[in-house]
Amino acid sequence: MPRDRVQDLRELVASVAADNRDLLYRLQTPCLVAEGETIDENCRVASETALRLGVRIRPHAKAHKCSALLRRQLSLPGVEGVTCATALEAQTLAGLGFDDILIANEVIARGSRDALVAVAQTGAELTVAVDSRQGVGVIARVAESTRREVGVVVDINVGGGRCGVAPASDELWELAELAFATDGIRLEGIMGYTGQGNYLASRHERLRVAADVKSRLDLAASALRRRGLPVKTITGGSTGLFDCDQGLTEAQLGSYVLMEGRYGSVGLPFVPALFCAATVISRPRSDHAILDCGWKALSPEFGFPILPPGLDPVAFSDEHLRCRVTGTPPQVGDVLLVIPAHLDPTMNLHDRMVLFEAGRTLELTIDLRRRGSVLREEAIDPEPAIYRFDH
Numbered sequence: 001m002p003r004d005r006v007q008d009l010r011e012l013v014a015s016v017a018a019d020n021r022d023l024l025y026r027l028q029t030p031c032l033v034a035e036g037e038t039i040d041e042n043c044r045v046a047s048e049t050a051l052r053l054g055v056r057i058r059p060h061a062k063a064h065k066c067s068a069l070l071r072r073q074l075s076l077p078g079v080e081g082v083t084c085a086t087a088l089e090a091q092t093l094a095g096l097g098f099d100d101i102l103i104a105n106e107v108i109a110r111g112s113r114d115a116l117v118a119v120a121q122t123g124a125e126l127t128v129a130v131d132s133r134q135g136v137g138v139i140a141r142v143a144e145s146t147r148r149e150v151g152v153v154v155d156i157n158v159g160g161g162r163c164g165v166a167p168a169s170d171e172l173w174e175l176a177e178l179a180f181a182t183d184g185i186r187l188e189g190i191m192g193y194t195g196q197g198n199y200l201a202s203r204h205e206r207l208r209v210a211a212d213v214k215s216r217l218d219l220a221a222s223a224l225r226r227r228g229l230p231v232k233t234i235t236g237g238s239t240g241l242f243d244c245d246q247g248l249t250e251a252q253l254g255s256y257v258l259m260e261g262r263y264g265s266v267g268l269p270f271v272p273a274l275f276c277a278a279t280v281i282s283r284p285r286s287d288h289a290i291l292d293c294g295w296k297a298l299s300p301e302f303g304f305p306i307l308p309p310g311l312d313p314v315a316f317s318d319e320h321l322r323c324r325v326t327g328t329p330p331q332v333g334d335v336l337l338v339i340p341a342h343l344d345p346t347m348n349l350h351d352r353m354v355l356f357e358a359g360r361t362l363e364l365t366i367d368l369r370r371r372g373s374v375l376r377e378e379a380i381d382p383e384p385a386i387y388r389f390d391h
């Protein structure tokens, strides 16, 4: 991480804490806290950029899993429809009245199909990413059993090496043709998500990754169009490449609203709006302080959170963050703020967050954070042989 940016964030977190001191001392920590004005400013920057680039933002709910924030995002021009990552999230969104939902991920598990059926039954427009015949088969069965049209986008591997078929492969057009020819399926277009441009500090490097993604998506789109197949939607994108041309019609931006320590350090024009309030619970040594925000409150895979000046993180455990004191020593009982290093999995650890703005505080439920496995006697029918791979 560039040191000066981290230093800026350390000062930011200290000043947000100072401005909201009274509120912090009323919280049961560890507790997520979000700042409304910064959220609105992040949303404004994204919306204006999208309008300028002629790309629609389809916000990704997986970043914060909070329907109230999603509605804020959707209130801006150029922001339409929602994205999510699982069938259960889609079901929850549809139940809350969101009526245009993209699942930007493959849905294959038998137990997940009922959730797709439930979404389709609400009348919401549902589109799902596929990269296999089995995936097309799942959507076909959902469409058949609900008698509702379901959209698909064929997922292209644009270099991220996760799901997706190769851009110029036979597999791509065979899959697209199968989807196009299947009753109840609307072939919407293609999807290409890559995470490899996300944390690049150099704009030059970000543009290079975006150009590479664009060339792969162009290749895929022209291969399908040459065969007379529709490519109305080209969906993908991420906060890291939000202002780079990837040839998209819609961008599934997630993190830009709340940001995080890692993204916040690369110099994008979005400012961290999410913090974790933590209490100093012990001073076991004169040069150490223990905060009550361990990795049950802050997801650790991108490392330690960003701390205010005067404290350096040393070790994480379940309920504790041990810090070295390098500045004014904190007292036991002091409440401070830290910036989570990685947003999505941190949100996934909490049920609520406190939003403060313009002198008021609101408690927001992280209501899309549903998970679970439900054993069913019989999910909807297995797919017919046409959708199975022969090998």
Ligand SMILES: Cc1ncc(COP(=O)(O)O)c(C=O)c1O
Pocket: 060, 063, 104, 105, 193, 198, 236, 237, 238, 239, 240, 252, 253, 254, 255, 256
């Ligand atoms: C398929 C897909 N689209 C979009 C995003 C959003 O990325 P970001 O949070 O960087 O905006 C992600 C994040 O992991 C993703 O997996």
